[in-house]
Amino acid sequence: MSRLHVFDLDGTLIHGSAAAVEIARQLGLEAETGELEREFAAGRLTPSQFAERAVALWTELTEAQVAAAFAGAPWLTGIEEVWAAIRARGERIAVISLSPAFFVRRLLDWGADAAHGSRWPSVPFRERVDPAGILDASAKVRITDALCAQYGLGRADCVAYGDSMSDAELFKVVPVSVAVNADHHVQHVATHSYRGTDLREAHALVGAP
Template identity: 80%
Template sequence: MSRLHLFDLDGTLIHGSAAAVEISRQLGLEPEIAELERAFAEGRLTPPRFAELAVQLWAELTEAQVTAAFEGAPWLAGIRDVWARIRERGERCAVISLSPGFFVERLLDWGADAAHGSLWPAVPFREPLDPAGILDASAKVRIADGLCERFGLSRADCVAYGDSMSDALLFAAVPMSVAVNADHHVRDIASHAYNGRDLREAYELVGARA
């Protein structure tokens, strides 16, 4: 029996941080993005509005800065190892994140079978942002369903890994889940919980289970 492992990015694969924070750090805009992140977490900003404000904030963003943000992010240890083990077992792994696709899709080079993020304009920004391309929590379930169809699986074959409220709908939709350094929104409904900085340890909670 094959399975599909679905990973969140911000706060899950990246420990204690997020793509937006790491990008803003490269631009010297940490206080500004912290305010946006706080407003989003408190429900004062929708995902499209957050993205619209971030595009304005990152008006001078370059591809080199995106690369530096990605390479310098505080990633959990063992991500490539876990994904290699998953694929060696004949299983699949994917990343689904509300963060910009131009950041998330870089994880394909690390061994993910699929990587889905919000649709942002290309860097440097010359085109307007389309709010319809910005993902929300419900989109994670929709994308997971599409991946199941692509790989010939069902929700019953899925394992979700996440840390916050944006993962709660996906956790509720699949039979097995791992709360990774998580808040109560998903810790209280997860099959397993992990605190630490090594994805191999989180994976071991479900990796050997049929």
């Protein structure tokens, strides 16, 4: 039996941080971006509003800084090892995140079969954000369903890994889920819970199919 393993990015694969935080660090805009993160977490900004304000703030962002943010992020240990083992079993890996697609897609090089993020303007930013391209929590379910159809699977074949409110809807519709260093939004709906910095340990909770 094949399965689809769906991973969140911020706070899940990246321990205690997020793509936006790591990008802001490269720009020296940690305080300003941190305020946006807090407003978003409190529900005072929608995903598209967050993107619009971040694009306006990060006007000097370059591809080199995105690459440096990705390389310097506090990733969980063992990501590529876990993904290699999943693929060796004939199973699939997807990353679905509200973060910019230009950051998320870099995980294809680590072994993900699919990597979906919000469609922000190209770097350096010269265009406005198109709200239609910005993902939200419901998009994680929609994209998972589309990937299942593509791979000949169903929701019953999915395992979700996440840490926060944006993962709750997906956790509710798949049979197996792992709350990774998670907050209260997903702790009560996850089938497994993990705190630590090693994806190998989190993945071991799922077991073989």
